[in-house]
Amino acid sequence: MSSLLDSVSFANGTSMPNRLMLAPLTNQQSHPDGTLSDEEHHWLTMRAKGGFGLTMTCAAQVHPLGQGFAGQLACSGDEHSAGLSRLARDIKKEKSLAIAQLHHAGTKSPAEIIGSAPLCPSPDSSTGAREMTNNEVYEVINAFVDAAVRCEKAGFEGVELHGAHGYLIGQFLSPEINQRTDEFGGSLDNRAGFLLAIIDGIRRDCRSSLNLSVRLSPERFGLKTSEMLELYGWLVDSKKIDFIDMSMWDIRKDAVDEEFAGKTLMELFAGVPRDMTRLGVAGKIYSAADAQWAVDNGADFAIIGRAAIAHHDFARLAGADPEFTMRPMPIHPDDLRAEGLSDGFIEYMRVFKGFVAEA
Numbered sequence: 001m002s003s004l005l006d007s008v009s010f011a012n013g014t015s016m017p018n019r020l021m022l023a024p025l026t027n028q029q030s031h032p033d034g035t036l037s038d039e040e041h042h043w044l045t046m047r048a049k050g051g052f053g054l055t056m057t058c059a060a061q062v063h064p065l066g067q068g069f070a071g072q073l074a075c076s077g078d079e080h081s082a083g084l085s086r087l088a089r090d091i092k093k094e095k096s097l098a099i100a101q102l103h104h105a106g107t108k109s110p111a112e113i114i115g116s117a118p119l120c121p122s123p124d125s126s127t128g129a130r131e132m133t134n135n136e137v138y139e140v141i142n143a144f145v146d147a148a149v150r151c152e153k154a155g156f157e158g159v160e161l162h163g164a165h166g167y168l169i170g171q172f173l174s175p176e177i178n179q180r181t182d183e184f185g186g187s188l189d190n191r192a193g194f195l196l197a198i199i200d201g202i203r204r205d206c207r208s209s210l211n212l213s214v215r216l217s218p219e220r221f222g223l224k225t226s227e228m229l230e231l232y233g234w235l236v237d238s239k240k241i242d243f244i245d246m247s248m249w250d251i252r253k254d255a256v257d258e259e260f261a262g263k264t265l266m267e268l269f270a271g272v273p274r275d276m277t278r279l280g281v282a283g284k285i286y287s288a289a290d291a292q293w294a295v296d297n298g299a300d301f302a303i304i305g306r307a308a309i310a311h312h313d314f315a316r317l318a319g320a321d322p323e324f325t326m327r328p329m330p331i332h333p334d335d336l337r338a339e340g341l342s343d344g345f346i347e348y349m350r351v352f353k354g355f356v357a358e359a
């Protein structure tokens, strides 16, 4: 059996020193123009110091029209580079692999933040989003590629494409949301074309050793699990991706789609042969035993979200003690402050019911 303290090597040359990754976690601590704040630097470098083998940024916007949250980190312009460089340098100093998550919220971009109607593959009356023109689709593909180049130049060792949770890449993948009639709509091949064009652009313009990963949702958000399995196989076969990050929200759960009744998401996705492409899984990994379960059940590494908010050094504690379990929720704001969260981030965490205790 693999230990949580084993290193993981990736196809393109990078590696992480253990099997515990910090999940991408939106924290709303950036400056209004998307530049890095000291609070965000502190919160993330504290996790790298806490032993995570891979420290991923929050979803970082690649285009101002794709901003998804107030206080979101950005990598859309050269004005963001100085902060990104400082962040990458200080994560790497701790021997943690530094990866930036690239994001465009599409129809989920709040109009009051972006100052216009949000963009979507197809019109969306629920948000007032308008359909992207064919030119705009190519513009956003280029924005993802440019953002990857900017992060690489800033010193990040990799980038992850946020294709999960119903944001723009997921909106293109969805047969429910994407009703386009151009080359980006119709068959799964076409709907995945947006993601695959971004991957090709990054592999064309960045150094070959850049760690490139994709985060996917296995179900919901207008997706079909059978199609996500097919796409997963294509990504493996392409040999262009270092790892796939499956955002399951609960690594032990059964698939929702009736076609896969009685099967767990882990069985489905960890069961696909993947050669050198690695698999990370996220969802309710709250203890060393949960992380070990993920690895024992076929993942290459465990991705830690809320438990890493609760303990900056979850990776070190779980690596040292197989019995280690996250402190009980709700968590007192003073404890979260001691773990490096600003008051703004603590307020945001109240969205996640039952996480923050009343002061």
Ligand SMILES: Cc1cc2nc3c(=O)[nH]c(=O)nc-3n(C[C@H](O)[C@H](O)[C@H](O)COP(=O)(O)O)c2cc1C
Pocket: 023, 024, 025, 026, 027, 058, 059, 101, 162, 164, 215, 247, 248, 249, 282, 283, 284, 285, 286, 303, 304, 305, 306, 307, 349, 352
């Ligand atoms: C506060 C918070 C912010 C999140 N932000 C992001 C994000 O920026 N990008 C992303 O892909 N997922 C995001 N997620 C999902 C997490 O990465 C993770 O997959 C999820 O929390 C499940 O893991 P957990 O049960 O260990 O928390 C967020 C989750 C939380 C709780």
